[in-house]
Amino acid sequence: MENPLQADCGSCFGLCCAALPFAKSADFAINKPAGKPCPNLRTDFRCGIHTRLRQSGFPGCTVYDCFGAGQYVSQVTFGGTDWRQAPDTARQMFAVFPVVRQLHELLWYLTEALKLRPARSLHGEIRLLLEETERLTGLEPKALERLDVAAHRQDVNVLLLRTSELVRAEAGHKKKDRRGADLIGARLRGADLRGASLRGAYLIAADLTGADLRLADLIGADLRDADLAGADLTGSFFLTQPQLNAAKGDGATRLPPALTRPAHWS
Secondary structure, eight states: OTTTSSSSGGGGGSSHHHSSSSSSSSSSSOOOOOTTTTTOOOTSOOOOEEEEOTTTTHHHHHHHHOOOHHHHIIIOOOTTTOOOOGGHHHHHHEEEEEHHHHHHHHHHHHHTTTOOOOGGGHHHHHHHHHHHHHHHHHHHHHHHOOHHHHHHOOOOOOOOHHHHHHHHGGSOOOBBTTTTTTTTTTBBBBBOOTTTTTTOBOOOOBOTTTBBBBBBOTTTTBBBBBBOOTTTTTTSSSHHHHHHSSBBOTOOOOOOOOOOOOTOOO
């Protein structure tokens, strides 16, 4: 069975390429407002430069993940009718997509939390919140537009923080709390970050060569251009494939078993 929290671009109406805005920068070659289709989006909703996004100035596209929200909104919420066939649905479809994307991201984190044995005492609460998040995902478009997803995210975050504490305690020593820390360009070569909380930390272009990140909480950490060559990420948790895709690494980088070594790594 296909993973419903994994993007299936072939079943999506190019929603990330049409609904979302992006600004000309190191990540995107052009400016594009929300609701305007990217000029690279073909009539079949596929990207015309998919195989050469990085070379064409669109590396930001290669590190984006909708967590399966694209195909869900396309095929379930709007029943398989695309915004080109029915232009009157475009505004609402584009508004709903970011909401469902947030809910699917929360579903991914909650699903991952259920795999963490040190937090098994919380698994009952996690399952209840998972079920509630699934219920919200299935709301009608109008209800999704009105949904206070930020409030629900806060409820989930409280439980994930408790989960993090239990997992990181396995490191067996005083845990470093670097939540939201500005570590842009930081020199952390060979650093002992076992059991550290790096939730939301800015690690852009940080040197993490050979760093020990076992049992580190990496939820929301910005790893763009961070050097993970030779780093040990086994046992790190809440780390997503897009985060890895945004970083640099090599054949010696040790990863959690569920993640894949990015093709562009040396």
